[in-house]
Structure formats: C-alpha cells, structure tokens
Amino acid sequence: MYNSNTDDVFCQQIKSGISHSNRLVFASKVKDDVQEAVGRMMKPHSLVVTDNKLPLNANMYHLRIGDISFSRLQYGASVAIEPDCLGDFYLVQMPLNGLAEVDDCYEKIHSGPQLASVLSPYSKIVMNWQSGTDQFLVKIPKPLIERTITGILGYQIEQPLRFDLGFHWQNSRQWRSLLPSIIDFASNLSSTDNHNKLIAAQLDQLITTCLLSAHHHNYTSLSSDLKTTNVRPRHVRYVQEYIEAHINESLTPEYLANIAGVSLRSLYSGFKDFLGVSPMQYLRDIRMDKVRNDILSGQAQSVTGVAMKWGFTHMGRFSCEYKKRFNETPRETLRSL
Template structure:
C-alpha cells in the first residue's frame, strides 16, 4: 500500500521559492513586511533565539506563503487594509485576535484575518504556518459579482475555520494540493492559469467560510433572460485569450455570477467556465490546423499552455472527446 504524503511533505513543495532565512530580527521584519505590510515584531522571552524562514509564491492576485519564526514572537500589524490572510498552522500554535474576536489557531483550526479589523498575534516558537494572501479588491470584486451589486460595507469573515470537517477540510485539501502541484508552478508563469487558481480560491472562501454576506450569496438566483447569456457568450469569444473568470463575464452581462450560472445551465446545459474551456479548445484546434497548413514550427504543449491548459493529460483527453482525434494528429495531419 502506498502511504499518503504528510502535511509537512506537501508544504515542502514551496521550498524552491525560499524568500529568506535569517536569525536577525530587523532583516526578518523587513522581509516579511515586503510581502505583507510593515509591522512591529518582537521576541517574547530572553532565552528565545530567532531562526526565521519564509517561502513565497505569487499567483495573480493571491500568493502562497510558508512562514516560521523559530521563536516565540508577537506581531502587531494593526489592520492589514489591502489584503486578507488565511493562516493554517502546519505545526505549533498561534494566538490570534482580529477585532473583538480571539482564537487559538492550531493545525486543526485556521485563522481568517479580515483586512479592515485590527490584528494582534503571538506565535509559539514551533509555529510553522501555510498562509494564503488574497488581495482585498480581488475578494470584494468577486463577492460583488456573485451578489450582482457593489458591497455597501467591508467583508468581515468569521475568524476561525475548522480544518477537520466540511468546507474547512475542503479548503485545507485545496491549498495543500496547490502548495505541492506542478499546476500551481505553471500558473505562476501563465496569466490564464493564474486567473483560474485565483478564482478557485476566492470562490471557495466566499462560499465556504461564514461572513457577513454569505447568507445573501446562498440565496437562490433568478434565471437571466437569454440575451444575457448571449452577451456572456460573445464576451467569452472576444476575450478568451485573456485571464477572465466568471466574475468578469457576469460583470459584462450586468448580472450576478449566480444568475450567470443559472442561465448557462438552463440555456447551454453547461457552466460558464466549461463553456470558456470549450471555446479555448476550439482556438487550440484552429492554431494547430494553421500551424499544420503553414508548416510553422510549434508543439502541442506550447499551444495548449498559451490557451491556459496546464495539465496536458487532462487537455489531451478533453481534446479527444471534443474532436475525436489527438491534438498531435491535428498538428501533424
């Protein structure tokens, strides 16, 4: 029986993206501050010795980070303002206060730090955290698109997330997959893939973690008129080479993302993103046929990546289902 990789082994996938390793307090504070924000960092206890390291992988409007201080530390950033953090201890624990709420964050309980609320943290020396950073405008724009209107007040998330069950476990598994996946590394280099990762994480957080707009998001959406679906289809056809997502399409069609889903399911029998993938598959085929007829030197991999397909096995299977031949057969005739 093949053993399953441990959490430590999965987060080790970020180690090639080492930002720094330092035992100096000022250097550590400066490096962490460049990724997050300037803050007050203090060592708690005369016997404590800092041994800090941080890995950082940026993907569009989000980033995956692993941070370990190696000593008991206090962290005082005030409000994060421009971004949200989901902090998931791999080992150890941290006391987190965000606004009036306090929790002890452990490997079974993540903390979701609302950008608009003051933050105070104390990390225990062995605390090693996997941290997802999401830009606040990205999060608020996505929430507004799902609702169909701009947010009248800031998003405020419940501070604790149970990582052992339900939506919390699903979130944990998703982030661990991304931390150790070649897909994520490819996404960091390709805008189309980065947009897919960004949208997946943002939507998962908005629909899975309690916050002040979640009840409204979960209400049944009305089905849009067919003209809205046609507007969305036209937008997809025109912008399929760009890193667009459901929220961009919904905004162009002037409806909520949930209404967009309902419309595509009713009138197209598919989802907006599945429709977008179909259009991109068609564009791949066009490029392969053009390369074959003109004798242009290219490869299936190059064309697939250019259109946002990172997993070549999944791409090849989808291409064959759609066009009844392999992409290599299209390219070489």
C-alpha cells in the same frame, strides 16, 4: 469523513510542496532583518521577541500564483506581531506546528493545527506566536475577494466582506484537497508562458470561490440562498445574457430597454436593485474582464490597442477603472508577462 490523520497528511503535503530552496525568501536570527523581509512580503508591522531564551531562527518560503501568494513562515522564538489593519488583502493563517493567539478587535482565538485564522483587511490585528510556530499563509487581494462575491451574489456588496476569525478548515474537503494540489500544479507553471498567466488567473478564482464557500462570512446566508433561488427578474437576466452575447456591439440603455420590452426606468431600477450597478457599468465590467483576459493570454500588443478593441476610448479613465477593479494598472499587468 474527516479523521485525525488529515492534519498530518495536509501539513506534510504543504511543507514538501512549498519548501524548495528556490522559494526561500530568508533565513535569519536577526530581528530587524526578519521584520523587514516579512514586511516586504506582507506589510510593515511591529515585531517583538517576547522570549529571549530561544534564538529567533526565522525563515520564510514564498510562492505566487497570479494575484494570490502562498508563504510558509516560522519563528523559533515567541514573538508578538502587530500589523495594524491589513488594508488591501485578506490573509488565511494555517498553523502547521505550534500555537498563535490572534485578536482582531472583534474576536480572540487560539489558533493551532486544527483551527486556522482568517484576517480581514479592516480590523487592527494583534498576534502572539509561541516559539516554534510554523504557519502556512494564503494572501488574497481584497479586489479579488470583492469581484468573486459580486459574481456569486449577482450584485455589488455595500458593506465590507468580513470573515469569521476562526476557520475549522478540516470541515471542508474541497479546501483540504485544493491547496496541496494547486501548489503541486504551480511547480510546473512557467511564469513566462502567457497561457499559464491565464491559467493562474483561473486558479485564483477557484481558490477564492472555495474560501468563500468553505468559511463563514457576513454574506454567507445570502450566497446560500442564491443556490436555490434566482431572484433576478426576467428582463434583467435577458439583458445580462444579451450584453454578454453582443459585447462587441455599440449598446445603449435605450436599446437594451427596448429589446427587453421594459421602460428605461424599469431597466435601471432592475439592474440597481438586483446587480448593484447600472446596465452600462455592467457592460463596462464585462469588457474590462475581456481586456484583462486578452492581456494575460498574450494577445495584447499594447494596452491602448486592446482597450480600444473592447470599446474604451478614454485611456486615463480606463486606466483608473482597471486599477480599481484589478488592484494594478493595465501596464503593470502587461509588464508582468
């Protein structure tokens, strides 16, 4: 059961966990320097000091875990911030101190320590932070959110996922306890250890799943229904399981339809209706995940080698599909190790 001390405990855990000197991105009173530094970590934006009675005194701490980044950002003076649309990421903003007015063209809220804001990539954002506002930020790439909701639903989404703007985060015990624990755990992760890269990818998945479960979005009712109802036909489930068990084999649509005991047309319509993809696209997605796991675990000597291992022979097409799925090229993943 939530009590009023939860905010203070959470805020202190976050502050002590992220505010290390080696994570300080900047500390400055100069508006242009602050705007450039925050824009580099988040995205370019308009920054206007709306009250010159107090010095800007801005500072930012930053910690990255896999594809997700955590930041603590504070402005000493009142500021107006307009980043336009975020474009390629979602942003959770949790005030540790102070208040911020947040408008995403659909809703307007006054965010404080008991009400976070969750910004979706598709809306024009306008914010006004009061002087002394100190926020904890969780930046999650859009492809990661989309992959995770696809995994939860069992099919690809057609409409963009949009969170409600206001997030009563204290109502989720999992969210309250998860973030401080992960930040503390991340302090002991070596960025050069390949096994830790794989751990970081799993933590990314955990954080994203927790957010999708804790906070309302336009697919919440569908994902809730799936907790009690499995709507996939037997032949679709069977072929999914077969693909995952025989991922290294040469599989064709005709063969998969034959082992499932259905027509080729029924197989395609079943996958399209319930998973949103064709059987072969489902196979490619599973193999693509295997490629990424091999790279992150340090098993890949070269991108070409690991791609060939999992059945990708056209390197140009493979690289484009990989970037679309993971928001980076396979060589960028390899170079990050």
